[in-house]
Amino acid sequence: SQQGEEDPQALSIQEGENATMNCSYKTSINNLQWYRQNSGRGLVHLILIRSNEREKHSGRLRVTLDTSKKSSSLLITASRAADTASYFCAKGSNDMRFGAGTRLTVKP
Amino acid sequence: DAGVIQSPRHEVTEMGQEVTLRCKPISGHDYLFWYRQTMMRGLELLIYFNNNVPIDDSGMPEDRFSAKMPNASFSTLKIQPSEPRDSAVYFCASSLGGADYGYTFGSGTRLTVV
Numbered sequence: 121s122q123q124g125e126e127d128p129q130a131l132s133i134q135e136g137e138n139a140t141m142n143c144s145y146k147t148s149i150n151n152l153q154w155y156r157q158n159s160g161r162g163l164v165h166l167i168l169i170r171s172n173e174r175e176k177h178s179g180r181l182r183v184t185l186d187t188s189k190k191s192s193s194l195l196i197t198a199s200r201a202a203d204t205a206s207y208f209c210a211k212g213s214n215d216m217r218f219g220a221g222t223r224l225t226v227k228p
Numbered sequence: 229d230a231g232v233i234q235s236p237r238h239e240v241t242e243m244g245q246e247v248t249l250r251c252k253p254i255s256g257h258d259y260l261f262w263y264r265q266t267m268m269r270g271l272e273l274l275i276y277f278n279n280n281v282p283i284d285d286s287g288m289p290e291d292r293f294s295a296k297m298p299n300a301s302f303s304t305l306k307i308q309p310s311e312p313r314d315s316a317v318y319f320c321a322s323s324l325g326g327a328d329y330g331y332t333f334g335s336g337t338r339l340t341v342v
Contacts, residue, residue: 208271212328213326214276216273221270
């Protein structure tokens with residue numbers, strides 16, 4: 121399966137707090153990708169981390185990858201109300217499939 | 229770049245009618261994907277193309293669904309005849325290089341079949 125499984129299903133935090141979402145996958149990867157989906161919009165690509173990388177940063181986003189545990193995490197630091205969205209992970213493949221995502225709510 | 233462009237944004241049709249959804253990928257991208265999203269099933273990959281050739285259509289739910297990519301700048305997803313259970317948001321995405329790079333999604337077409 122080219123699908124990632126996100127955890128938790130839902131997360132609610134206050135503005136300014138950090139948000140951590142986790143992703144697990146079953147088979148080996150070349151890369152793992154994280155996407156964000158705001159309500160009613162298409163998915164937006166956030167970060168791609170390759171199998172030989174352990175950590176990657178982009179602004180307030182930090183992604184880690186542990187290939188031995190087949191897991192990844194997405195950390196959003198100093199969250200803002202605008203970060204409210206669903207977040208998805210997926211194994212990089214030509215038939216990329218998505219799990220149910222983590223629904224993040226950031227309260228102002 | 230205008231991104232991936234889908235039309236229409238919203239479509240309401242009666243059961244039994246033919247529906248055609250359209251997608252213009254980002255210029256130069258060689259992969260194009262069609263996804264469907266519902267509350268019940270989440271995001272489902274329907275079909276994808278590489279260099280205008282359909283590679284995997286195993287996600288197409290049934291023969292009522294068909295997709296074409298006549299050239300590198302245009303793709304259609306057709307449902308004929310449409311049924312209420314086809315109601316969903318349909319997304320098109322494109323990518324340069326496929327698996328090794330991220331996908332760029334369009335804004336989607338919200339289809340309602342009544």
